[in-house]
Amino acid sequence: MFSVQVSGVEQGTVFALRGELDFDSMVQLHEAGERELLKGRGAGPVVIDCSGLLFCDSSGVSALLWLHRQLSAQGRALRLAAMPARVSRLFALTGLDVVLSVYADVAGALGSNSRVIAAGGSDGPAQPNEELSA
Template sequence: MFSVQVSRVEQSVVFALRGELDFDSMVQLHEAGESELLKGRGAGPVVVDCSGLLLCDSSGVSALLWLHRRLSAQGRALRLAAMPTQVSRLFALTGLDEVLSVYPHVAGALGRNGRVVAAGGSDGPAQTNEGLSA
């Protein structure tokens, strides 16, 4: 079973994904994304906490790219965080880790301690900061 839990952290929004993001479940991510997009410009980034993601197939990747494009059109960032190894491998093999901003931890994606911690993508410098946790 798939779920998206939405929470606010200061000016940012965190989407915590749990389960398998695939063709059958991507509608839930679209609904959460549409709801956030209605809030419009001026809001902070959307951080997708992938720590509970068991699988992400091509439909899931499409849903994430759709959200990235829509947020970018509003001048907002999409930041993926805490990807499990199997999902991270998919993003590395397809080059999506160079298109989307991928962070090792949710705290880094939120820019805690005044630092943005990115592993790739175009949103923030590529740095690591061990010891940050969600």
């Protein structure tokens, strides 16, 4: 089972991913991303909290790249945080860790003086919590 919990914070928006991001579940990420894109320019970065991500395949990578391109067109950043080692390897193999900024944790990804583990992304308020599940 896969879910995306969306939390608005002062600095931007956090998408907490839980479960396996694959062909069958990427629609939840697309739906959450489309709602976020309606906020438009100046709404701050989107941080993907990967701490609960158990698996990600090429479909999941494609969904993240799609969201990155859409947010970039609005002058916003997509940042990855708390990447588990098993998922981090895929991101390193595909080069996604070079395209996007990867942070040790969500707080670091939201903060302005945070330590980037792998650089690549770019960069502000938010919505109430909502959750989408498959």
